[in-house]
Amino acid sequence: MTLPIALDAMGGDFAPAEIIAGARRAVDELGLGVTLVGVPELLGDPMGLEVVACSEVIAMDEDPASSVRKKKDSSLVRAAELVRDGRASAMVSAGNTGATMASALLRMGRLPGVVRPCIATPIPNPGRTPTVLVDAGANAECTPEMLVQFAQMASAYVQVHYGVASPKVGLLSIGEESTKGTPLVKDTHKLLASLEGINFFGNVEGRDLIPSPVDVVVTDGFTGNVALKTLEGGLKFIFATVLEVIATNETTKAAGDVLFEYLLPVASSLTPENQGGAMLLGLNGICVISHGSSNATAIMNAIRVGAEMDRVGVVEKLRTTIRPDQKL
Amino acid sequence: MTADAGTSSSLDRTAILAIVRDQLAEILEKRPDEIPEDVPFSDIGADSLALIELVEALEENLSAFVAGFHIDDEDLEGLLSVRDAVDYVVVKLQAA
Numbered sequence: 001m002t003l004p005i006a007l008d009a010m011g012g013d014f015a016p017a018e019i020i021a022g023a024r025r026a027v028d029e030l031g032l033g034v035t036l037v038g039v040p041e042l043l044g045d046p047m048g049l050e051v052v053a054c055s056e057v058i059a060m061d062e063d064p065a066s067s068v069r070k071k072k073d074s075s076l077v078r079a080a081e082l083v084r085d086g087r088a089s090a091m092v093s094a095g096n097t098g099a100t101m102a103s104a105l106l107r108m109g110r111l112p113g114v115v116r117p118c119i120a121t122p123i124p125n126p127g128r129t130p131t132v133l134v135d136a137g138a139n140a141e142c143t144p145e146m147l148v149q150f151a152q153m154a155s156a157y158v159q160v161h162y163g164v165a166s167p168k169v170g171l172l173s174i175g176e177e178s179t180k181g182t183p184l185v186k187d188t189h190k191l192l193a194s195l196e197g198i199n200f201f202g203n204v205e206g207r208d209l210i211p212s213p214v215d216v217v218v219t220d221g222f223t224g225n226v227a228l229k230t231l232e233g234g235l236k237f238i239f240a241t242v243l244e245v246i247a248t249n250e251t252t253k254a255a256g257d258v259l260f261e262y263l264l265p266v267a268s269s270l271t272p273e274n275q276g277g278a279m280l281l282g283l284n285g286i287c288v289i290s291h292g293s294s295n296a297t298a299i300m301n302a303i304r305v306g307a308e309m310d311r312v313g314v315v316e317k318l319r320t321t322i323r324p325d326q327k328l
Numbered sequence: 329m330t331a332d333a334g335t336s337s338s339l340d341r342t343a344i345l346a347i348v349r350d351q352l353a354e355i356l357e358k359r360p361d362e363i364p365e366d367v368p369f370s371d372i373g374a375d376s377l378a379l380i381e382l383v384e385a386l387e388e389n390l391s392a393f394v395a396g397f398h399i400d401d402e403d404l405e406g407l408l409s410v411r412d413a414v415d416y417v418v419v420k421l422q423a424a
Contacts, residue, residue, distance in 0.1 A: 065376040069383070070401060102377055106384060115357040143373070324357075 004033030004050070005306045006079040006088035009043055010057040011095020013293045016043050019094065022299025023049055029300065032307050035088060037079040054078045060292065064098030068106055076100055080107035083285040090286035090306030092277070094294040100287065101138055101280055108285035111315070113324030115143075117282035118150045118221070119289060120157055121228055122275050123210055126266070129162040131212040136278055137225035144187040147171075147218050149322060151198055153281040154216040156321040160312040161279075161305075167215035170204030172223060178203065184220065192218075206230075235270055277302035279309065281318060286310055339393055339421060345414045351385045352378075352410065365410045379404065382413070390417065394424040 007023050009016045016038055023034040024047045036043065037052045056074040058067045068077055076095055080103040082088035093100045097119075105117060119138045122130035134150040135142070142150075151169045158167040171189055173181035178189050180203060192200045201214045209217060209231055219227070242263070246256030268274055274297070277290040286309050290302040309315075339347075345365065353360040355378050363372060369379060383399050390397040397420070407413045 063376075065380045066401065066404075069380055102380065105377065106381060113357065 002033060002307075002310070003087065003089040004035045005303045006035050006037055006052070006082040006091045007299070007303065008075045008079045008091065008093035008095055008100075009036040009038035009046075009051075010075040011060075011093045011100070012290070012299075013060075013094075014295060015094065018294065018296050019299050020045070020047050020049065021296035022294070023047070023303065025296055025300040026303040030304055030307075032303055034303060035082065037075045037082070039075070052078060052082065058096050058099045058103075060096050062096060062099060064096060064102040067096070067099050068102040074099075074103075076103040077107065080104045080285070080287070083287070084108050089310035090288060092288045092290060092299070092302045092306050094290040094292055094299065094302070097137065097289055097292075100289050104280055104283050104285065104287040108283045108287070111282055111284055111319050111322060113149075113322040113326065114153075114282035114318075115146050115149060117280050118146075118153065119224075119278045120154050120281050121224075121278040123212070123217075123228075123231065124270050124275065125210065125212050126269065127211075129158070129164060129215065130275070131209065131215055131217055132158055133209070133217045133219070133224055133228060134281065135219065135221040135224050136228050137221045138280070139221040141222070142184065142220040144184060144191050147184070147188040147220065148191050148195060148198075149282070151192060151200075151216060151218045152195075152321050153318055154218065155198060156317050157279060157281055157314060158215050160314050160317050161309065162215075164215050166199045168199050168201040168213070169216045169218060170201045170208065170212070170214035172217050172219035172227070173203040173205065175205065176203050188218070232272065239267060273298035274301060276305035279305070279314075282322070284315065284319075286315060339390075341414065341418055344417050344421075345410070347389060348382070348386065348410055348413050348417070351389065352382050355381045355385070363410060365414070367410075368408050369410075379407070383407075386413075386417065390421070394421060397421075397424070 009019050026032045026034055035050045040053050054073050054075050056071040058071050058074045058076050076099055079091040083091050084107045116139050118135035120132050120134045121136035122132055125131045132154050134154040155167045158164050173185045246252050272291050277288045280287040288302045288306045349360040349363045352363050
């Protein structure tokens with residue numbers, strides 16, 4: 001029997017109502033099992049879903065490491081424990097990203113050999129499978145060895161999630177030449193170029209995130225997070241501008257009526273709520289991080305990804321990918 | 329906080345140092361001999377999350393010697409190196 005997904009019902013800008021609504025949709029539309037983890041007095045109507053009660057909530061602005069230690073009965077920590085204890089197949093949260101990672105790391109543990117887990121965020125790639133950006137914000141400072149592991153884990157993730165046999169890996173830099181970039185980037189380039197089992201494409205630049213010639217883009221967490229937020233802001237601006245232009249006058253509105261049929265599917269493929277959240281790679285369990293502003297659709301899709309990753313055995317795939325004795 | 333060589337438990341300082349080093353080495357994916365005693369944690373790649381991992385691992389490990397061994401959260405700020413952590417544990421075990 002498939003285990004349910006443990007959903008942090010208290011995390012996110014629109015928690016708990018939108019989170020619970022997303023869970024209900026995952027049950028009704030996708031046939032998945034979901035267990036809500038939350039403070040009963042704050043949950044409101046759980047819409048017929050099972051609830052694992054807790055008494056604390058880690059706020060969005062709390063320090064990740066210390067909050068997980070201080071709030072042992074928080075929804076995040078309890079959700080991670082459900083996965084650790086084999087009562088849930090994965091956890092999903094739209095709450096404090098750092099605390100989600102800390103909860104998952106401290107309760108599920110790292111896979112052997114993994115120096116640091118990383119956040120893998122899918123970036124839509126029109127007409128093909130998404131490009132996965134690692135690290136999207138878990139580790140602000142990295143070593144070349146960490147970036148190589150991120151590349152290895154993300155490649156394995158892309159293989160099982162998107163069915164790409166030999167994912168192309170690009171290293172984010174400020175130029176295509178291997179001589180470009182920070183010392184971290186140059187040292188990582190040398191390692192990736194010589195590593196067996198990685199289909200290393202070479203350096204890619206910011207403009208190669210979307211559309212992308214590669215399946216994985218590797219960078220440190222600080223740069224990755226900046227790149228991701230820049231992309232989100234840019235796309236949001238473009239959508240808003242197109243809508244504004246269409247609303248200009250009766251002529252443009254009429255044109256818009258014709259274009260919407262073609263534009264809406266494109267817009268839908270690019271909106272964050274349809275991407276399914278970001279995976280935390282490198283843990284002895286599945287943790288999906290959903291955007292803080294997740295609505296019900298985003299939560300439903302994050303749950304879908306969690307269930308899918310359980311089905312394809314992503315943790316076992318990662319376990320065999322990272323060799324603890326690997327020398328770089 | 330100072331620490332004597334001996335403790336009231338079956339662990340001496342050398343043994344505690346080995347435990348702390350081994351735990352931190354596992355967390356940082358390094359060899360124990362790559363974990364210096366007097367270098368600040370931040371200089372050996374141990375961030376706040378790694379420290380919490382270390383603290384929780386030590387609590388679990390040392391509870392086998394002293395039931396319910398616990399490191400107080402307000403003391404975490406003062407643990408800036410392996411030496412600080414070892415000295416802290418020694419004093420805690422002596423007081424147990």
